[in-house]
Amino acid sequence: MPEENKVYTIFDRPFGLRFIGLLEMSFGAVGLLSTVGLLAALLTGNPEMLDGLGYIYALLIFVGVVIPNLIIGNYVDDLRKNAVIAQIIYSIIAMGLSGFFLAVRGIGYFWTVPLFEIELVLAIGNLAAMIFAAQVFIIMYLVFNWDKAVPPKGAKVVRDRGKARQMKRGLVLSPLAPTLIGSDGTTELTDEDSKRILDVRKVVTVEGMAILCSNCNGATPLTKVQDNRLQCDYCGVTLGISNVFVPCENHAEFLAATTCAVCGNHFCRKCLTAQEPPIDERWKGSTIFVCRTCFEGRYRPAVTTTSFVIPIDELFSTAGARFSSVSRIYRRFLGAYGGAMKHLWRLPLQLLSSLGKGRGSSDNCTGALIMMIIIIIAIPLIAGLLLLVGAIIIIPFLFYAGLVVVTIEAIKVISRTDFQSIDSVRIQSVIKKKTPKVKESTLRSDTRSWEQDFKSKSLAVQRKREIERRERMSRRNQDHSFVGGAGY
Amino acid sequence: MSSLQRMIMCPVCGGSVIIEHSDQVNLCTYCASPILGPNQNRNCTNHPDTLATEVCHVCKDLICDDCTEKRVGDYGGKLLTIVNCSKESCIAASDWARPLNVEYQRLANMDWADKSDNFILRITGVGAVVMMIFELYFIIGMLNLQYFTPFGSLLPTGGLFPGILVIILMVIGNILAAVLLQTSLQVYVHERQLTSGAFLIVALILEAAYLIWRGLYFNLVQVPDPLFLTILLAAFLFGTMLVFIGSLGAIYIGNKKRIQMNRAMDQLNLSTKSALKEL
Numbered sequence: 179m180p181e182e183n184k185v186y187t188i189f190d191r192p193f194g195l196r197f198i199g200l201l202e203m204s205f206g207a208v209g210l211l212s213t214v215g216l217l218a219a220l221l222t223g224n225p226e227m228l229d230g231l232g233y234i235y236a237l238l239i240f241v242g243v244v245i246p247n248l249i250i251g252n253y254v255d256d257l258r259k260n261a262v263i264a265q266i267i268y269s270i271i272a273m274g275l276s277g278f279f280l281a282v283r284g285i286g287y288f289w290t291v292p293l294f295e296i297e298l299v300l301a302i303g304n305l306a307a308m309i310f311a312a313q314v315f316i317i318m319y320l321v322f323n324w325d326k327a328v329p330p331k332g333a334k335v336v337r338d339r340g341k342a343r344q345m346k347r348g349l350v351l352s353p354l355a356p357t358l359i360g361s362d363g364t365t366e367l368t369d370e371d372s373k374r375i376l377d378v379r380k381v382v383t384v385e386g387m388a389i390l391c392s393n394c395n396g397a398t399p400l401t402k403v404q405d406n407r408l409q410c411d412y413c414g415v416t417l418g419i420s421n422v423f424v425p426c427e428n429h430a431e432f433l434a435a436t437t438c439a440v441c442g443n444h445f446c447r448k449c450l451t452a453q454e455p456p457i458d459e460r461w462k463g464s465t466i467f468v469c470r471t472c473f474e475g476r477y478r479p480a481v482t483t484t485s486f487v488i489p490i491d492e493l494f495s496t497a498g499a500r501f502s503s504v505s506r507i508y509r510r511f512l513g514a515y516g517g518a519m520k521h522l523w524r525l526p527l528q529l530l531s532s533l534g535k536g537r538g539s540s541d542n543c544t545g546a547l548i549m550m551i552i553i554i555i556a557i558p559l560i561a562g563l564l565l566l567v568g569a570i571i572i573i574p575f576l577f578y579a580g581l582v583v584v585t586i587e588a589i590k591v592i593s594r595t596d597f598q599s600i601d602s603v604r605i606q607s608v609i610k611k612k613t614p615k616v617k618e619s620t621l622r623s624d625t626r627s628w629e630q631d632f633k634s635k636s637l638a639v640q641r642k643r644e645i646e647r648r649e650r651m652s653r654r655n656q657d658h659s660f661v662g663g664a665g666y
Numbered sequence: 667m668s669s670l671q672r673m674i675m676c677p678v679c680g681g682s683v684i685i686e687h688s689d690q691v692n693l694c695t696y697c698a699s700p701i702l703g704p705n706q707n708r709n710c711t712n713h714p715d716t717l718a719t720e721v722c723h724v725c726k727d728l729i730c731d732d733c734t735e736k737r738v739g740d741y742g743g744k745l746l747t748i749v750n751c752s753k754e755s756c757i758a759a760s761d762w763a764r765p766l767n768v769e770y771q772r773l774a775n776m777d778w779a780d781k782s783d784n785f786i787l788r789i790t791g792v793g794a795v796v797m798m799i800f801e802l803y804f805i806i807g808m809l810n811l812q813y814f815t816p817f818g819s820l821l822p823t824g825g826l827f828p829g830i831l832v833i834i835l836m837v838i839g840n841i842l843a844a845v846l847l848q849t850s851l852q853v854y855v856h857e858r859q860l861t862s863g864a865f866l867i868v869a870l871i872l873e874a875a876y877l878i879w880r881g882l883y884f885n886l887v888q889v890p891d892p893l894f895l896t897i898l899l900a901a902f903l904f905g906t907m908l909v910f911i912g913s914l915g916a917i918y919i920g921n922k923k924r925i926q927m928n929r930a931m932d933q934l935n936l937s938t939k940s941a942l943k944e945l
Contacts (some may be wrong), residue, residue, distance in 0.1 A: 188938075276729055353696040354680040363673025363682070384765070392680035406702040407674060418674045418701035421691055421721040422728065423708055435678045436699045437720075442747030442766075447678070460744035463698030467678065475855050476776070526898045574833065578802070583799045588847050591793035600679070609715055 186257060187336045192326045195255045198265070201312060202251025209243035253560050257335050266320050273313040276306040356607040356614075359393050361414030372608060379412040387425060389433050390447045391417060394608075395601050400433060428471075440472035447601040470597050547560045674760060676701060691726040711751070722751035724759045739763035773930035776856055779919055786915040787854040790866065794843075794850035797873065800901040801843040805836035807894055808884070821884055835880055842873050850867025850909060853916040860920025866913035874906060 213236050220232040246268050253261035280303065289305040320327055329335055358372040359365065367375070379396035382388070388397035389408055398410035406419045419433075426446035428433045434444030438454075450467040603614045674683040680703055681696025689707075691700040700721045702708065706813035710716045718728030729751045739748045750760040812818040812829045824831040846869050852862040881887075886895055930936075 259717070353682075359675075359680075363675055389677060392675055392677050405704040406706060406708075407704065415675050416673070417677045417690075418694075420677050421700040421702060422718050424719050437747075439746045441751065450678075452679070456741040456744040457748070458744075460739070461741050462693070463696070465679065465697050467697070467699075476780075577837070577840075578805070581798070581802060581844060584844060584847065585795060585802070588791065588798070588851060589797055591851055592788055592795070604680070 186329045186333055188256065188339060191255055191257055192323060194323060195257075195327050197321065198316050199251050199255030201316070202247045202265070203310075205312075206244050206247030206251055209239050209247060213240045213244060217416075250493060256329070256337055257329050262320055262324075262327050266317055267315045269313040269320075272312055273317065276310040276313065279306045280310065295391070354393065354604070354607075356611050358413055358608055359415055361409075361416075363415050367413075374606070375413050382431060387431060387433055389417060389419070390435070390601060391415065392447065392600075392604070395447070395605055397432070436467055438469035438472055440468055441465040443469065445469050447604075448599050450600055451597055452600050452603070467600070472596050674701070691721055691728070691814045705892075711802055722753075722756055723748045724750050725753065727751055727753075735760070736766040736768075737763035738766050759765055767934075770930065770934060770936075773933060774927065776923055776926070779856075779923065782915065782919050783859070786859075786912050786919065787851070789908050790850035790853050790912030790916065793905045793910075793912060794847040796901055796905035797909065798843045798847050800898065800905055801836075803842045803901070804898060805833075805840060807898070808832045808836055811889065811894075815890070817889060820888070831909040832884075835883075839873075839876060839880065842869065842876060845869060846873060846909065850912065851922075853912065859916050860924055863913045863916030863920055866909060866916065870906060870909050870913065874902075877902060 211406070216232060216236045216239070220236070224232075240433075246264075248266055249259060250265050254265045283303060283306075285303040285307055287306075288592045289302050290297050341362050355364040355366055358375055360367050360371075375394050379391075379394050381390070381395060382399050383397045383399045385399035385401055387400045389400060389403075390397055391413060393415045394410060394413040396410055398408055398411045398417075400408075400423075402408055404421060408417045408419060409415070410417060420435055422434070422444070424434045424444045426434045426449055429441050429446050432446035432448070435447045435450065437444055438450065441603040445467075449469055451470070452465045453468050453471055453473075455461050455463055455466050607614050670716055674685065675681070676683050676694035676697060676699055678699045679697040681694045683692055683694050683701045685692050685704060688703045688705045690703050690704070693700060706728070707714075708718060708728065710718045710733060711727040712733050713730050716732075719731050720729050720734045721727070722729055729749075733751050734878065735750050735752065737748050737750065737759075738745050739762065744745060747762055747766065748760065750756040758802070809829065809832065812821055812832050817829065818838050822831060823829075824861040846866065849862050849869060852858040853866070855862075881895075886898075889895055
């Protein structure tokens with residue numbers, strides 16, 4: 179699907195963008211608090227505070243910090259292009275002002291603010307440094323992640339959470355809402371009822387083989403099946419009975435829920451995980467179920483899956499992508515710069531011509547030429563160097579963070595937590611009241627059958643070599659017989 | 667509300683099941699799992715006295731083991747198992763998928779290695795994670811030494827800006843540890859176990875040699891804080907030992923699997939030798 183035709187939802191926004199939105203909103207909230215505090219102090223106690231400029235300060239903070247931060251912060255994480263542009267511009271201004279402040283006052287600058295009976299010492303220099311660093315981070319993040327923060331032109335963005343959730347539900351591992359369902363199969367239960375059911379439900383039964391409920395995971399014995407249906411002993415929903423009466427391969431006490439799509443063996447809900455289905459018109463379901471062995475890529479006859487590839491290659495490609503982003507930004511800058519040069523040329527040329535006509539023209543001409551050289555060479559060079567330095571500083575940090583993430587992923591793999599059975603996912607979602615996260619399918623894109631296992635490996639090469647060897651042998655034999663024949 | 671009027675839930679995913687056929691299998695509207703009809707007999711369609719074990723993917727009849735044909739179908743590049751009954755029409759409809767070689771499945775079964783593979787994965791994995799954490803700690807520690815202690819002035823710069831050489835050498839160490847980590851997880855996959863084990867040994871030797879060289883190059887014996895070097899050495903030795911034991915195990919078990927597969931190939935006349943004989 180082309181990117182511009184893709185429908186984005188509010189849940190597609192990257193975590194970093196959400197963080198920026200919250201950061202800006204928190205700046206706005208702190209600014210609002212400062213404005214109110216300043217006004218209160220001026221009105222109640224000390225109207226001459228800040229050399230009589232207290233009201234001006236309050237107004238400046240409100241107009242310059244509170245309003246833009248709250249408005250931009252509210253919209254910037256909604257995947258809106260204009261808000262992202264506004265954020266970048268605002269961050270550049272904020273960075274410039276805080277940088278200027280630091281240059282003038284230094285990092286050791288502080289204010290002593292009266293608060294009731296005590297005095298607060300505020301390290302304003304440090305605050306300015308923090309604002310400066312935060313704005314640098316925001317600019318870098320938005321520029322480097324432009325593609326993620328701003329959807330392509332014409333792409334539809336669903337910002338309504340309810341609608342977005344519904345759209346996502348089409349892809350989640352279970353069609354059930356993250357709450358327990360009542361006995362009619364449709365009504366969502368209250369928290370109290372859910373808790374009562376989860377507290378009393380049992381996952382084993384002494385009455386022989388049982389069926390695990392897909393709603394509450396309670397185990398109801400098979401003896402209660404009537405007309406191939408079963409009413410859950412705990413939540414009361416009516417469950418259909420799966421196609422065959424075969425016990426789970428790993429748990430003889432449970433009836434198998436269905437078969438593993440890869441190996442075809444029967445498993446209960448504790449032994450299956452849900453995966454995105456293959457893209458094939460022959461596959462009818464919206465999900466497929468895979469057992470642990472196949473999920474971990476250990477089923478030999480038709481190996482299709484593996485969950486043991488941690489994204490180290492992505493780590494390097496991400497680091498590489500940062501450099502290409504820098505070069506893309508630089509190219510964009512050069513393009514814009516070239517466009518602006520058309521107008522910029524006019525001034526130095528006019529200057530040059532006017533200077534050339536006057537007296538002492540050789541010095542003036544040299545000056546004008548130097549100015550032109552600065553405009554043509556120095557500015558793009560400085561911009562390129564700044565971008566490169568930025569990239570060199572930020573990439574090691576990203577690389578290091580990436581390695582930490584890779585280590586965490588590896589620990590998860592070792593502790594086998596990446597296999598999530600459908601029953602544990604269900605109960606987790608009910609307890610946390612969160613729809614389970616959609617995970618990328620771990621099904622390998624490249625597959626092989628058992629025949630390819632042997633044949634395709636080296637047979638073609640060996641066959642070719644064998645034919646060549648036999649040809650060589652027959653040629654040699656012919657040569658020998660010819661030489662031998664000449665002797666007679 | 668009577669149970670008949672209630673929504674019937676899929677026992678697999680919880681989706682709704684619409685009962686269209688009372689004596690045939692119905693499909694879940696969400697995951698398409700087959701669900702028995704209310705009046706459906708649970709026995710095999712062809713053998714009324716035998717409990718069914720599968721459902722035909724084509725006609726949806728219940729079938730027993732004797733009537734089952736398993737095939738491997740390629741669904742958009744992913745190989746999945748499908749089942750059909752012995753009816754001609756069902757065989758014809760499943761013809762696009764290849765029959766599963768049951769004999770091969772038996773000969774190539776490697777369930778015997780599950781326990782040892784679990785052990786090997788954990789040993790090599792934990793060892794590699796320790797090595798990775800050790801490398802991550804090492805780079806931070808070296809940067810701390812370089813920029814925040816007087817020892818930094820004694821560290822070699824290689825003619826570069828102070829600290830650049832430290833970063834370059836440490837990042838190479840980190841990459842080596844990342845490769846070690848990635849490889850250590852591959853020992854769990856049957857077909858990669860032997861090569862991963864061998865590769866791990868080589869990578870481990872490289873990592874150890876590189877580490878010793880870095881320690882000597884930066885003259886870490888002279889570091890004022892003795893705890894730094896002690897922690898590094900302890901973590902390194904512990905990680906190395908685990909990875910080494912795991913690698914040996916992977917090579918041993920992987921080789922046994924290789925022999926098993928070679929035997930299976932010979933028995934099924936699928937080996938390169940037998941193919942060349944046919945030539």
